[in-house]
Amino acid sequence: MAGISFFSDMVQSITDRGRRLLAAGARSEPVQAETNIETLCDMLLSSRGEASGMALAAEVLQRWAQQDAAGQQDFVRMLHEQFGPDIAKLDKAIERYRSDRSSDAVIELHQAAEPRRQELVRRLNLAPKGTARLVEMRERLLAMKDATEPFRAVDADFAHLFGSWFNRGFLTLRPIDWSTPADILEKIIRYEAVHEIAGWEELRRRLAPADRRCFAFFHPRLADDPLIFVEVALTKAIPSAIADVLDVNRSPITAQDATTAVFYSISNCQDGLRGISFGNFLIKQVVEDLRRDLPGLKTFVTLSPVPGFAGWLARLRKATDASLDDQALKTLELLDDPSWADNPQKARVVEAVLLPLAARYFVKERATGRRPVDPVARFHLGNGARLERLNFLADRSAKAMRQSHGLMVNYLYKLDDIEANHEALAQHGEIAASPEVRKLAATASTDTSIGAPVRRRRTEMQKT
Amino acid sequence: MAGISFFSDMVQSITDRGRRLLAAGARSEPVQAETNIETLCDMLLSSRGEASGMALAAEVLQRWAQQDAAGQQDFVRMLHEQFGPDIAKLDKAIERYRSDRSSDAVIELHQAAEPRRQELVRRLNLAPKGTARLVEMRERLLAMKDATEPFRAVDADFAHLFGSWFNRGFLTLRPIDWSTPADILEKIIRYEAVHEIAGWEELRRRLAPADRRCFAFFHPRLADDPLIFVEVALTKAIPSAIADVLDVNRSPITAQDATTAVFYSISNCQDGLRGISFGNFLIKQVVEDLRRDLPGLKTFVTLSPVPGFAGWLARLRKATDASLDDQALKTLELLDDPSWADNPQKARVVEAVLLPLAARYFVKERATGRRPVDPVARFHLGNGARLERLNFLADRSAKAMRQSHGLMVNYLYKLDDIEANHEALAQHGEIAASPEVRKLAATASTDTSIGAPVRRRRTEMQKT
């Protein structure tokens, strides 16, 4: 404890001293309060950055943090305009490359084409907590939702650097349990995006019982802030409804008695790391970890939402190509009454029509590139899992009723089939599904694809 | 303990399973023993790398490790020939850039110019211990001492990635002492490059006494292998000879009584990280750390070798421009008798001539770019230190007598002057030196520069 605070104090001290130096420096021009953030960035990239890098980087990041939304947008534009590649150098490098095409010429070209802001970001990382601040900087950038060129260009540089820095080889898997520090648990509550955690008591129910597990990836420099985490229930059977998993009154089983590990929630934590994929690695590592720890576990399966289903179905109902017969269309009108699910009889009628359509949604529909339409399906099937079972009315929450008419599905992770499933999808667009699902899909009406590409939004980062 | 071996076993298991999958994969082509390393690299970059990245990366690294020197040279050539940029894409990107010069075009150009082996190296990093293996890979590459284009090109990619991965923001400073794990201490013995450590007893003398300190930078993924370390003696005065610091029979003082911290040895540890600079950050952090821990410390100084001095002096003596008068030349002939230093009278005569010349060597001579001639001076003066004192016959070891006629010097780190010193050197080529040294330099003969650039060799990585 003392050690940690000691260390961060120390780093603080270096920074403070550096900033004083900047302000009071003798022969070199003083950094006065007036010195603007652009000049500071220039200094950081210049030779002064070598002597006072930590201090300059800390100053830039602090000024940035103090700016309002407009100021932070200006900062992005400034990065774009002032810290792009050196155009003269780049033109020269292109000329050289066109004449000699040697490796040296390519290297020169690659270096000349690198925007100067990439080195700037690397130097900003020298500041204490620099990595966290930079991730936050990109989070703000993405939140600006500005798709114009300057924002796309600057984001591309962040994405490139973060892809390298947050390489899975640098991450650590850590279990999250009831003996995890509270400041990390607090973030688990905040970041959970699939099945909301209402407070500390609910968190305790998800972590403390003998048949619950949770694992997260951490980066060494974001030591108290998870990147992604998965919640796992150990059970004796594949669950068909989320209420069974989260039931407040259930009796926990011992971990030794469990045969099945259920991944019922995966949440990405850092908006600033959007597009950098951790989930695939996380699930496979956790499967291995659990197998070793608990040899009784034979089945590794998810209980996952189907966020794109209701939207697809609505489009299907409106489509004029008669891909649904009148009977089906009529039955589906029941869905328009919000209370349909409370009526067992109506529910039974809906089920008979809905499940085959859902099977078709997964197995036959395709987004661009022959990929599955559903974003969560894209993730798990892309990882090499198999669509195992459709669960009717498995989640009665308002959100799930809206997104998928309550449908949830299980994806099965069978280690020996993962690569073959993945390749079949990647090479031939084949979907891995259980015979039952496949049979259901066959009974559905003709499969004129109407699947629209799902936009990339925060939900995509919170898939199970 | 159990936790660590457990984890590495687990990672091992994922890898092994992956390799079995590779060998036995159903629909995807099996990876047989015949599959060559180039094909494996192709697979790792392809979509299969997504499903089986860790396993493929581990397989490539293991095959590489088993190859002999010739095989490893072929591997470098293969990386150069097969994993350069996609030339067609690059040409197209150039064409686009020449017509629209938008940011998007620059991004496309930058990406197209990036050799595919950079992504390959990032994916190799997925393997267990991947980072360590990749650092070793570059170490071997540098040891090939092949300056032809393929080797330069591949090395440039490693250097670029490592510069980003080993950014100081990702490193941790850790004290090294007598309670440090033996496997790390063993490496301190091996890596010490300035004043050899003869064995565990001598190591103990450098770490255990109350007036000794040692600090190292570590990367989180090379947790038991330091990147650079510095050895420090706490004293009551600036020492003028290394024998005083390392004296077996000295009586340690308490840390509280010390006024001076002497950095008497800095060693880089990883040849594979050549060119990535840690020393500057290390020294400044250690100065801050010690100041805070021991407020009695007022002076932070090195006791450093002068590896370029004897060579420079030899060239000076041979020069025909009469920059040395006959008297001086005659006196310097005494140096040609290896036992000169044992004769107090000769030593006194030599001292009177040698010291002014040494002052001139530091203060007036310049390498290209107005930088100091001496490599160690370049490091410390470039960090913003000041040349404080010249110490005649300060190191009587054979190596030091050969390199510098026994001369050592003290560089002073005064935090408040560091930035000004650095800028004066960077902007105006001014050397920071104490009045005494400056005066001595003034007495030396005229300063026709004859300093030759010192080649970059391992010694440059072991400077103090």
Place this chain on the structure above:
Amino acid sequence: MAGISFFSDMVQSITDRGRRLLAAGARSEPVQAETNIETLCDMLLSSRGEASGMALAAEVLQRWAQQDAAGQQDFVRMLHEQFGPDIAKLDKAIERYRSDRSSDAVIELHQAAEPRRQELVRRLNLAPKGTARLVEMRERLLAMKDATEPFRAVDADFAHLFGSWFNRGFLTLRPIDWSTPADILEKIIRYEAVHEIAGWEELRRRLAPADRRCFAFFHPRLADDPLIFVEVALTKAIPSAIADVLDVNRSPITAQDATTAVFYSISNCQDGLRGISFGNFLIKQVVEDLRRDLPGLKTFVTLSPVPGFAGWLARLRKATDASLDDQALKTLELLDDPSWADNPQKARVVEAVLLPLAARYFVKERATGRRPVDPVARFHLGNGARLERLNFLADRSAKAMRQSHGLMVNYLYKLDDIEANHEALAQHGEIAASPEVRKLAATASTDTSIGAPVRRRRTEMQKT
């Protein structure tokens, strides 16, 4: 993590194996389910305890845990009847001592007088989590509130052993903050006995801000269960009301700006360790720790309840010795209206009478042994603190209004005076109080002591 669960699994395995052995042992009599707990205790003390100590101890503790209240009372009686000293041996040792009075005879006598259950308890400690179970065993024993001889005798043995095992030399001081594991924080919420913590949000307010600290003593074998903890507020002045300290809307100050450390809550955690004193050591260690960490802190003070005051005052009012004049008695009648404190005018009148009486309560009244009447005063004054200030209506909670009519006080810990204050009290019964308090006491009515000894209850373990 893995390491820890691994280890506890391992210990579990030894135990389970041992129990199977007990059940299946070949030549030695099998331990069947019928074997009663007394026989198991006999076995544990016999030579079999050497071979199978961990297993036998675990079996005994598990059986004990499964018993109901009546069974656990029987267990205490059994310990008393069957595991007292060996009377024959004791008589023989007395005879020997009476005839030779050598040291050997004393040793023999001391050993013979030791109840055999002391060794039994030491052997029960071999079981996994044995220490925790034994502390719990004494907690249950004390909760039986049975003051008959068997219970007193068995408790005396626990108290003797725990006094040795929980010697302060074996304890570790650890800071408690918002990065402390949740399972420990959960206990802080549960154990807080002075100012209740309503939930995690309130806990966060007490731990996370820069001007809050908390410290606890831990025993190495109860690693996730604190023994005692103190909550500290860093302020710029001595607070006069608890509401100021716990105010939800206050703005935290930086720790560097604080001049005063306020110990506003100390809670003992383990009822099973009643009578073993940690608070004195805890406060002094925390004072030292904070002084070193934050040199700006000059004042170390408590904000403490006065649990005995209202009771004492009620007795005083009923006393017939005219120690209170009519005017005072009449004013004090205002206290009988529960809403008196809401009326500023009444409050002012009460204050003028109440504070001098409170000063008298502290400074002049004495319990047996010339000790202060108030239990919290006994603790802090006994530690060498000084009574610094009386705070009228400092705690408006129902509990405080009932116990002390809202009065709180500050005790000042001045390291240089602690020993003298302690000795003055211990040797001469002198109370250390500030001049202001002393003056107030002088104005109070005559001091016929009516202080009744306060019974030992749980509250005494929750003093500030």
Place this chain on the structure above:
Amino acid sequence: MAGISFFSDMVQSITDRGRRLLAAGARSEPVQAETNIETLCDMLLSSRGEASGMALAAEVLQRWAQQDAAGQQDFVRMLHEQFGPDIAKLDKAIERYRSDRSSDAVIELHQAAEPRRQELVRRLNLAPKGTARLVEMRERLLAMKDATEPFRAVDADFAHLFGSWFNRGFLTLRPIDWSTPADILEKIIRYEAVHEIAGWEELRRRLAPADRRCFAFFHPRLADDPLIFVEVALTKAIPSAIADVLDVNRSPITAQDATTAVFYSISNCQDGLRGISFGNFLIKQVVEDLRRDLPGLKTFVTLSPVPGFAGWLARLRKATDASLDDQALKTLELLDDPSWADNPQKARVVEAVLLPLAARYFVKERATGRRPVDPVARFHLGNGARLERLNFLADRSAKAMRQSHGLMVNYLYKLDDIEANHEALAQHGEIAASPEVRKLAATASTDTSIGAPVRRRRTEMQKT
């Protein structure tokens, strides 16, 4: 790191302040340099010990450490004379007990019979590093080899307290390997008592290879000083000679390939803890740990010295009761030539006579209490192991040739038999031995016991 030194500095500061207080205390009598150690001990036991316990305890321990051997002997005598039980109280307690014999009377008697130095030692434990100093104090006491009553009495008190403090329930098992801190490894080199470790290179050979293990018990307050450790070799067969185990040139096997764990060295580390038994617990825990970690291990066995054999044989040869026939006596004369073992022919002749006698030594001879004659046999057979095999000329070191004519033996730890073996020995004096050893013993001459009790010496603490 910082945290640790920070903490110990802090503790130091409390102590120093306390000592200044003692010297400068206002109203309480000042502790001057003249105050003798006996007075300080009195103060520590008095009420002042409550206020200034840490400081007083530190002062006493420091004064003690500065005394020479004579002074430390005086200190023991002082403890005996001045800090025995209060005789008046004891006599009173005896009187009461003789009249009422209640539990309360027994408690009073037990407390009155407790020498006051037991509480004194408990209070000395308050000092920083108190536990380590007290263990050292007893080590010195035992080294005085003074068996007179004062020394026996004081030692009995230390032994009683240490038995409680170092209860196995408070100890931690930790693996020792090549990543263990050097200051601990240094102690492994120093404490190894069975097969000397010549230096760091040899230590590395015993710890670093994949087929070597080492485990130690630690007490939380002696965190860098092991109490006992065992060295283990993982092999494919039960070894019959120590040279095979320690061979410098052997090729390590992987841990997974091993079938047998060989405990080839167990060393107690703390002379001050003599008589407190850890070895039994250590071996059993390590067996469990290894079984779990390496399921391929089926056999757990020692390779142990036989320190009492040569002495026993010499006595047997001198005995006049004709228990050895002339032929055997003549053969045994070969042993009197120190070089006998170098002559294969002589060795073969000796072997035929020696091994049956060795079998008899183990199986038929008995020390007092029907316990095995050999001290190492007493330890392992007492733990429930079985004598598995006699190894002729298994250790050719001078020490082993002198102690046992080179004989070593294997004791087998089979968990399922341990309790039965232990009980058979404890209850019926039966020795557990393999059929082979038993057969050999039957061929030996008649078994008139001549075994002399082996004295308790340091060697007994270094058994394997």
